[in-house]
Amino acid sequence: MNAQKYVAEAIGTFWLTFAGCGSAVIAAGFPQVGIGLLGVALAFGLSVVTMAYAIGHISGCHLNPAVTVGLAAGGRFPAGQILPYVVAQVIGAVVASAVLYVIASGTAGFDLAKGFASNGYGEHSPGHYNMVVCFITEVVMTMMFLFIIMGSTHGKAPAGFAPLAIGLALVMIHLVSIPVTNTSVNPARSTGPALFVGGWALAQLWMFWVAPLIGGVLGGVIYRWLSADPTGVVEGR
Numbered sequence: 001m002n003a004q005k006y007v008a009e010a011i012g013t014f015w016l017t018f019a020g021c022g023s024a025v026i027a028a029g030f031p032q033v034g035i036g037l038l039g040v041a042l043a044f045g046l047s048v049v050t051m052a053y054a055i056g057h058i059s060g061c062h063l064n065p066a067v068t069v070g071l072a073a074g075g076r077f078p079a080g081q082i083l084p085y086v087v088a089q090v091i092g093a094v095v096a097s098a099v100l101y102v103i104a105s106g107t108a109g110f111d112l113a114k115g116f117a118s119n120g121y122g123e124h125s126p127g128h129y130n131m132v133v134c135f136i137t138e139v140v141m142t143m144m145f146l147f148i149i150m151g152s153t154h155g156k157a158p159a160g161f162a163p164l165a166i167g168l169a170l171v172m173i174h175l176v177s178i179p180v181t182n183t184s185v186n187p188a189r190s191t192g193p194a195l196f197v198g199g200w201a202l203a204q205l206w207m208f209w210v211a212p213l214i215g216g217v218l219g220g221v222i223y224r225w226l227s228a229d230p231t232g233v234v235e236g237r
Contacts, residue, residue, distance in 0.1 A: 074220030146219025
């Protein structure tokens, strides 16, 4: 059964990266009908909602190394499964970025120098926020994301609504932090586009692994401490 879980995670992370980053690269600034910041935020959130209903019963639908590590820190996920989940998630994100590159490069106006939805700080932050501010933002946003995931998937939470709470949380996170870091809170999502942009994106990728992982652990640990019965659902979402 483990193989099915890993494939589900790869497919789910593919969808999150392709739909979310694709909305930013292809549709966000499209002349006259561009979806803008709100549209990109909704795309990321909806990708999680749809996959949570599709594969939540198979793999728990983490789609994110920070979520997997955070759930383990919160006592919801076995530590021995972290590495294969993370590998599957990164593979899914890289394949999604490759497919997105093929599609996006089909227009004459395509330019990797525009960032290809990569995350960055300093001069590569959409709002030119400095490194410290971007680091804090990623830690706090991921911490709250994990807190919401832990709470909404708890055994005593209203049944069936966790995907909506988690997806809406991701929309809110993007609405706040797209101007700051272009929003990561997900090391796999950050890795895919960075591999194609190279240069500065790869040089700054460390932050979008370190900060989300720290935030994920904090969110998991805080909820585990706060809740009298933190374990709730074993697999996560």
